[in-house]
Amino acid sequence: MSVKYFDHIATNPMLPEVFDAMLPYFKEQYGNPMSMYDLGMKAKQAVETAREQVAKLINAKPSEIIFTSSGAESNNFALKGMAMAHQGSGKHLIISMAEHHSVLNTARSLEKLGFVVTYVPVDNHGMVDPETVKKSITKETTVISIIHASSEVGTIEPIKEIAAIAKEHKIVLHTDAVASAGNIPVDVKDLEVDALSLSAHQFYGPKGAAAMYLKTGQRILPLIYGGIQEGGRRAGTENVPAIVGMGKAAELAAADLPKRMAHVKQLRQRLTEGILKIEKVHLTGHPEIRLPGLASFVVEFIEGEGMLLLLLSKGIYAASGSACTSKALKASPVLVSMGVPTSMSHGSIVFSLGIGNTTEAIDSCIEEFPQIVKRLRDMSPFAKEGWGALEASGGHKEGA
């Protein structure tokens, strides 16, 4: 791993122990878990062991874990599957403006099927107010989906409080814990959610394996129909090696969580302190209630794209939620909802730290970044004139 890889929110390098656990299932143990002979049964056993490991990570029962192929699939499955299962009781859904695109765009697709969706805003820390959720509830509300922790601004949402409200109104609650599960404690019993999405490559597991927790007794319609894999709830030949890797990664994450959190937290605090010394740079998200390894900022007068390119020239990998650098070419809904001016949101920069990062790497970033900002600002007419000039010029249209 590059020592200055600070984009763990995009994906994590896999741990060697995880790869080693997967290895036999690529080779001699190639059976299909649905086959009723030894080769198949060994594959099936491996999947069931992984199910126990993943369940343990989030304090669920193994039977409450449904394996999927990605966090996006889990989110689509949860929101759509529960909305469709409950549509006899109503067709109103509530999500927040901090949701990942896989929840946001699933909600939009449901609108086309006649569902009504309320998009609750976030405050300037990126936080959803449970009271706003409560006020949005109608007699038709059947499903609420609120992200556990934002991958863009790091804020951890008050899921437990929202769950209490949902429970009171007999509404099912899903939370997208893709960015949080395996990185901070996630306990489905404590959170009292009905469904939760998590993804292996966010906690040093493989790509291609993810899961959805579905509380015992909760109704859902499948997203993928076919065979009776995953208790008839998700068809398709199980990706055995990836599922085994997810299990191993979950086991390791559960064991090492406090250590990992402490490690990335002190690095993040060090980085944040260093970066906030630069003028006109603002932390985004909640200052305390946030993912321990995620440091997110907006830098005035310059753009995410330029920062990423110059960081890269120094071997530093980061991300940006700004329009010009994400391939989706849209302004970040969460930054907009937080009240960050569109002009300023162009200067979004996100450093997401991992267990392989070191103090030296952070210090190198702290040393390089102010120079990068200075260089870009020196090149930018807007650093002196302000963004007003730019906006008057018609630049930076969404999608530009």
Added chain:
Amino acid sequence: MSVKYFDHIATNPMLPEVFDAMLPYFKEQYGNPMSMYDLGMKAKQAVETAREQVAKLINAKPSEIIFTSSGAESNNFALKGMAMAHQGSGKHLIISMAEHHSVLNTARSLEKLGFVVTYVPVDNHGMVDPETVKKSITKETTVISIIHASSEVGTIEPIKEIAAIAKEHKIVLHTDAVASAGNIPVDVKDLEVDALSLSAHQFYGPKGAAAMYLKTGQRILPLIYGGIQEGGRRAGTENVPAIVGMGKAAELAAADLPKRMAHVKQLRQRLTEGILKIEKVHLTGHPEIRLPGLASFVVEFIEGEGMLLLLLSKGIYAASGSACTSKALKASPVLVSMGVPTSMSHGSIVFSLGIGNTTEAIDSCIEEFPQIVKRLRDMSPFAKEGWGALEASGGHKEGA
């Protein structure tokens, strides 16, 4: 691989070259293809190379390949996505009784959304009659989905003829080529289909990678909404190693197809000849127009489960479409549609051969199998009394 693994239709052992191609993408090349730096771009390039390899296997353009996680996902995506995209023009769909559960059950889920589905029967060779498809077309028909080759009886369906009919009526045609692509020539231009599903682990590639061919200009709604991966048609972080493996497996299959087909065909013919020497054993599916490596039979008076267990005791792996051995516990719709009496369908046995199988392994099966049949028949009262006795006794209910 076990030398007597004759269940390649369940899954294939992966080729060592495929694993070697995947290896770097588990380790140093762990980037997310959506990231705009070198690590991400290398992953993206690897995905695009795989897209070219898969496209070449089926004579498609790379832009017409959408990666998914399984053949089941591709089938759900194709049928549901096209049905939903075209529902403004009508809500009638046509599928056959030879379809895989992932098409059959998706069709059933669409019925619940107000679609009307015609299930065209097959003849006693498991063959769909294009004229029957033609007669089923109404003004409301928008999508036809017919399997390319049956994984249960091996029959290759007359897709080209059905495509001509579909084209004439401006109806889109999907074919499930999961069992055929990579095992026999599949040319989307020649078949003139609008969409086609294929899966890597059916041609010695990894589990967790599959694809859908979607003809340029064809409309579809996503099954998984979210980010803009796969041209906005299928969200979720790409399973880079598995996709790379699928590409390599496609490249190898394209290069070796005639050799592989010749190998499994002569083994299948040898096996079929040997097995049909046993009394009261019948070949299922078309005698000639069939998957070269798939030998399928019904054995009168005994059950698939018993045969599989005794075969296994001799180290021979096979499958059965019968109710008691498939975990789905349902009588095989294709056998029922073919007119195989329910009682006889319990004696279904399927040997699917692969490139690692040898003449010696086949000969061993030919030697063992008659003894297994004899042993089971000796134990069975029905071998003398016939199945009528059994049915009168109330045994063998569906799902039993």
